[in-house]
Amino acid sequence: RKVGTHLELLDCLTCDKCIPVCPNDANFAFDVPTGRWQPGRLRWDGPTWTLSEGAPLIADKRHQIGNTPDACNLCGQCDPWCPEDGGPYLVKPNLFLSAESFEAHPGRDGFVLSKDRASLTWRRGGQRLTYTALPDGRARLSLATGALVLEGDRPVASEGEGELELWRATTLRLFLAAFNTPGIRAWLPTLSV
Secondary structure, eight states: OOSSOOOOOOOOOOTTTTHHTTTTEEEEEEEOOOEEEEOOOOEETEEEEEOOOOOOEEESSSSEEETTTTOOOOOOOOHHOEEESSSHHHHBBBBBHHHHHHOOOTTSEEEEEEETEEEEEETTTTEEEEEEETTOOOOEETTTEEEEEEEEOOOOOOEEEEEEEEEHHHHHHHHHHHHTTOOSSSSSOOOOO
16 A cells, blocks of 8 residues: 655665565665765855755665666566555666666666775766765765865865755765675675675
C-alpha cells in the first residue's frame, strides 16, 4: 500500500522492500552519518565569495537505498512494492559502475566514482559536480564555471565563478565516504588495499 509520501534522495521509509524484488539485484543499501547540515548558499567570483543561508541537508536515517543503473533495466518492479511514490529506481541515488556508463546515459541523473575512488561526480538536473578528496584532508568541488576548495563543508578558496547550494557538496562528501565503505552490497568493484 502507498502511504501518500514521495521518495527523496535521502530518508525514504527504508523498508528495503525494493531490494529483494529487483530481478537484477540493482537496488542496494548503504549507510550515511545522520545529522542536519546547513552549509549555506555560496556565490563566488574569483577568490571572493559570499555565503548566505541556504537549504539544509537532513539525513535522519543511517540506512539508505541506492540503485545501480548498469544493472537496472527500468522495469519498475520496485515501484509497486515501495510504499512511497516516485520509484526507487528513478529517485534514489543512482550509482553508475564506470565513467563510460555514466556518459552513455546523459539523461539519467546519478553518481560515478573515479577509478581511484578519490572523486565522486554527480549529475543532477543537467548540472555536473565533481567532489575530490585531497591528500591534505580538504576537498575540491568542481563545476562547469569554477571550483572551490573546502574544509569540511566550508569554502577556503575559489576560482572561476558560480553559485551553489552547498548541501550538494555535503551530499557528495557523505556519499563518497559511503560508496567507499568496505562491504557495501552493491555492484561496485572490490576495494583494493
